[in-house]
Amino acid sequence: YHGFTNNYPRNNDKFIDGLLPPGFDQKSCLSRYQLNLYKKPSPHYPSFPLLSKLRRYEALHSRCGPNSPSFRRALVSLTSPTNSTSSSEDDCKYLVILTRDGLGNRILALLSAFFYALIANRVILIDQGNILDDLFCEPFLGSSWLLPSDFPLRHKFGSFRQSFPGSFGNILKNGMLKKTIEDSPPPYLYLHLSHDAGDYDKLFYCDRQQNLLKKVPWLIMETNNYLVPGIFLVSSFREELNKLFPVKDTVFHHLGRYLFHPTNDVWGLILRSYKPYFSRANEMVGIQIRIFGSESGSIQDQMNQLLVCTQKKKLLPELEPSSPVKMNSTSHKVKVVLVTSLSAQYSETLKEMYWDHPTVDGEVVAVYQPSHEGIQNSDSRMHNRKALAEMYLLSLSDVLVTSDWSTFGYVAQGLAGVKPWMLYKPEDKVFWALQQWLKYRTRNETTNDWPCRQAVSMEPCLHVPPVCDCDEMKRRDAGNVLPYVIHCEDASWGLKLG
Ligand code: GDP
Numbered sequence: 001y002h003g004f005t006n007n008y009p010r011n012n013d014k015f016i017d018g019l020l021p022p023g024f025d026q027k028s029c030l031s032r033y034q035l036n037l038y039k040k041p042s043p044h045y046p047s048f049p050l051l052s053k054l055r056r057y058e059a060l061h062s063r064c065g066p067n068s069p070s071f072r073r074a075l076v077s078l079t080s081p082t083n084s085t086s087s088s089e090d091d092c093k094y095l096v097i098l099t100r101d102g103l104g105n106r107i108l109a110l111l112s113a114f115f116y117a118l119i120a121n122r123v124i125l126i127d128q129g130n131i132l133d134d135l136f137c138e139p140f141l142g143s144s145w146l147l148p149s150d151f152p153l154r155h156k157f158g159s160f161r162q163s164f165p166g167s168f169g170n171i172l173k174n175g176m177l178k179k180t181i182e183d184s185p186p187p188y189l190y191l192h193l194s195h196d197a198g199d200y201d202k203l204f205y206c207d208r209q210q211n212l213l214k215k216v217p218w219l220i221m222e223t224n225n226y227l228v229p230g231i232f233l234v235s236s237f238r239e240e241l242n243k244l245f246p247v248k249d250t251v252f253h254h255l256g257r258y259l260f261h262p263t264n265d266v267w268g269l270i271l272r273s274y275k276p277y278f279s280r281a282n283e284m285v286g287i288q289i290r291i292f293g294s295e296s297g298s299i300q301d302q303m304n305q306l307l308v309c310t311q312k313k314k315l316l317p318e319l320e321p322s323s324p325v326k327m328n329s330t331s332h333k334v335k336v337v338l339v340t341s342l343s344a345q346y347s348e349t350l351k352e353m354y355w356d357h358p359t360v361d362g363e364v365v366a367v368y369q370p371s372h373e374g375i376q377n378s379d380s381r382m383h384n385r386k387a388l389a390e391m392y393l394l395s396l397s398d399v400l401v402t403s404d405w406s407t408f409g410y411v412a413q414g415l416a417g418v419k420p421w422m423l424y425k426p427e428d429k430v431f432w433a434l435q436q437w438l439k440y441r442t443r444n445e446t447t448n449d450w451p452c453r454q455a456v457s458m459e460p461c462l463h464v465p466p467v468c469d470c471d472e473m474k475r476r477d478a479g480n481v482l483p484y485v486i487h488c489e490d491a492s493w494g495l496k497l498g
Pocket of ligand 1: 104
């Protein structure tokens with residue numbers, strides 16, 4: 001190990017274009033002001049309105065956050081609404097986010113909640129013990145984002161699910177809106193926006209319903225999805241969102257870099273991989289292979305798919321089959337391939353290929369896989385730390401290959417600010433062939449994009465989009481409403497910003 005010998009332009013701006021405020025203690029969270037040292041400067045700049053919105057949010061969080069007098073008053077209004085002493089000048093409203101499932105899902109949920117809190121002027125709080133608080137540092141100076149453990153509604157969290165009778169969606173569905181919300185706004189409401197959200201739950205993405213929610217001081221939201229494309233559909237938010245995000249597909253990239261700072265334990269894992277294995281790289285290619293049980297097909301099929309993709313799209317160099325050594329190669333280039341997967345098989349095969357043979361252009365390819373955990377084990381702290389470290393390592397890549405449908409990959413691509421090459425789910429092969437045939441029949445241009453294609457944007461996909469219009473609950477295609485809210489390449493029914 002000879003220090004940082006690669007020729008990356010380093011980013012010396014530890015405040016990343018003004019996204020991060022100064023003033024945090026550096027030692028307790030080294031990644032916050034150090035990640036920039038390992039990342040090329042992003043070509044995507046946050047807008048000035050976004051920077052000032054974040055500064056105003058920080059002021060709000062510090063005024064209303066846990067331990068503030070406003071917070072204590074808001075708690076009183078929650079337990080005994082009639083005794084409410086909160087004055088209108090307080091005006092502190094809250095969004096408690098409950099996340100679920102794997103780490104990628106939880107990170108998308110958390111970022112969505114922050115995005116919503118920002119645009120709806122609410123203070124975001126996360127439930128403790130949900131695996132995220134162990135992985136990320138506090139993002140807001142001088143005030144915590146952790147919901148205090150004695151929060152009075154905590155005992156109810158276990159009963160919050162799609163069928164919870166008092167959920168926002170069920171209140172709307174049962175026609176209790178006027179009685180329950182309009183006449184006297186309740187102190188809190190539960191919003192169910194996970195994968196099994198119903199049509200009424202998804203009225204959350206509508207203007208009229210947002211107008212009602214404004215009156216409710218506490219919202220408890222559960223999700224495992226990326227809600228941002230849906231929130232863009234709310235027309236009353238649109239003018240401000242256009243100012244905050246003039247380039248639409250940068251939402252995750254900016255807010256992710258603002259909000260997420262791995263704790264020192266995770267940062268150690270990241271550095272102990274980066275320094276020995278990646279610092280020599282001229283180019284870093286990140287490959288994320290997600291194994292979704294038997295749906296993913298055999299390892300051999302997935303391996304073939306990966307090899308065809310990386311060769312066809314020229315992401316990895318070709319091998320010289322005959323010569324054992326490249327005599328007069330002038331290339332000193334080192335390409336480092338980072339593989340993340342639950343199985344070690346893919347990186348083993350790649351490693352062997354590039355050790356057994358030289359490449360045609362003499363470029364040297366080094367393959368590295370930090371872990372191969374075998375199975376998802378989200379109850380283990382170390383397992384989750386490794387998963388997060390690998391998402392961050394992937395996000396340092398110049399080129400990314402990810403797996404369709406995987407929120408793990410979405411997080412990496414969003415943080416990286418890179419449009420990944422996405423590997424089709426193997427089961428989509430028949431469907432894909434049929435589509436090509438139909439395009440051919442209708443003399444549409446055929447695109448030879450099996451087994452992977454480049455994403456249209458670096459944004460994650462909302463897998464459970466609203467499918468009804470806001471007034472009559474009739475089916476409508478939400479992917480036809482705004483030019484920049486489009487269908488996802490890997491989930492044709494889903495929505496993403498692009
Ligand atoms: P998704 O299921 O692909 O959408 O991604 P999630 O992150 O929500 O859930 C998958 C979980 O499985 C991860 O959070 C990890 O716990 C584990 N996992 C899957 N792939 C990998 C991998 O490549 N590396 C590591 N360390 N863990 C993985």
